[in-house]
Amino acid sequence: MSEKILIAKDIHKAFTLGVNHIxxxxxxxxxxxxxxxxxxLGPSGAGKSTLMNILGGISNPTIGTVYLNGSDLYKLNDSNLSLMRNRKIGFVFQFYNLLPDFTALENVLLPAMIAGKDETERAKELLNELGLGSRLQHRPGELSGGEQQRVGMARALINNPDILLADEPTGNLDTENARRLIDLFVRxxxxxKQTVxxxxxxxxxxxxSKRIIEMKDGKVV
Ligand SMILES: Nc1ncnc2c1ncn2[C@@H]1O[C@H](COP(=O)(O)OP(=O)(O)O)[C@@H](O)[C@H]1O
Ligand SMILES: [Mg+2]
Structure with missing residues (x-):
């Protein structure tokens, strides 16, 4: 039986820069x-990141509605929206966004700690599964780009999110590491059965992927 986990309806986003309205x-x-x-998929400037941020509860749409597992995201108050971001949404960023002073394991544990859970064992399992079993105590500066992004992926997965959103996660990786990372998303x-x-x-x-959504100039084509 099919179940719609994410529904975005008529999403518009405009920015005003000085006198320009984009x-x-x-x-x-x-x-x-x-x-x-x-x-x-879509060319640079198509609006992909803008859309991903809206779907991930990071920035609100100018017009439109996002339902995640039945909740109307932008009708939630700030603290409930933060809660959704922490528990239900896993976000993988192009530039990893890891905390430099924390180890790989600590970076992964952070969202669990915020949720009030001790997930040390699960974090270790996740890092193991992503091929980082021997890097638990490394800080981001001691890891390759590919390794850092796998830490980012483990961090996004630690609270078992309803959806994993990844915005050009391979954008800064060489071909070999990019392919390896994509294989991990598929796996x-x-x-x-993680929605991605x-x-x-x-x-x-x-x-x-079985389905490709193509964007161009702020529209799905
Ligand atoms: N905060 C912002 N203020 C003004 N313009 C923005 C802002 N964020 C994105 N844009 C503009 O929106 C367009 C789409 O950007 P983006 O969503 O990053 O595209 P993509 O991720 O597909 O490359 C670009 O023209 C960009 O300059
Ligand atoms: Mg982008």
């Missing part, structure tokens, strides 16, 4: 079923 998203509609792996999707929305420029990677 419409970046022009009425985006999309739906994700629980357990789906979908890639979002996590299959083994954990993945932004990529790479058609070869996009073809690994």
């Amino acid at each position: 419409e970046v998203l022009k009425g985006i509609n999309l739906e994700l079923e629980r357990g789906e792996l979908v890639t979002l 996590i999707n299959i083994t954990r 929305l993945l932004v990529t420029h790479n058609m070869e990677f996009a073809r690994l």
Whole structure:
């Protein structure tokens, strides 16, 4: 039976810079079923990051509605929205966004601590699963880009999110590490039935998903 985990309806986003009013998203509609792996493809400037931030509860749309597992995200008050971001949404950033003074294990544990849970064992298992079993005590500066991004992925997964959103996670990786990371997204999707929305420029990677959403100039094409 299918279950829609994410529904975005008529999403618009405009920015005002001085006298200029820029419409970046022009009425985006999309739906994700629980357990789906979908890639979002489109040229630079199409509005992919703007959309991902809206879907991830990071920035509100100018017009439009985002439902995550039935909750209308932007009708929530700030503390409930923070709670959703912490518990239900896993976000993987292009530039990793790891805390430099914390070890790999501590970075992964942080969202669990915020949720008031001790997930040390699960964090170790996750890092193991992502090939970082021997890097638990390394700080980000002591890890390669590919390794840092796998820490970012483990951090996004630690609270078992309803959805994993990844905005060009391979953007700063060489071909070999990029492919390895994408394989991990595919594996996590299959083994954990994790719902994933993945932004990529790479058609070869996009073809690994059953469904591709293409964006251009703030619209789905
Ligand atoms: N905070 C902002 N203020 C003004 N313009 C922005 C802002 N964020 C993004 N934009 C503009 O929105 C457009 C889409 O950006 P973005 O969503 O980052 O595209 P993509 O991720 O597809 O490359 C770009 O033209 C960018 O300059
Ligand atoms: Mg982007």
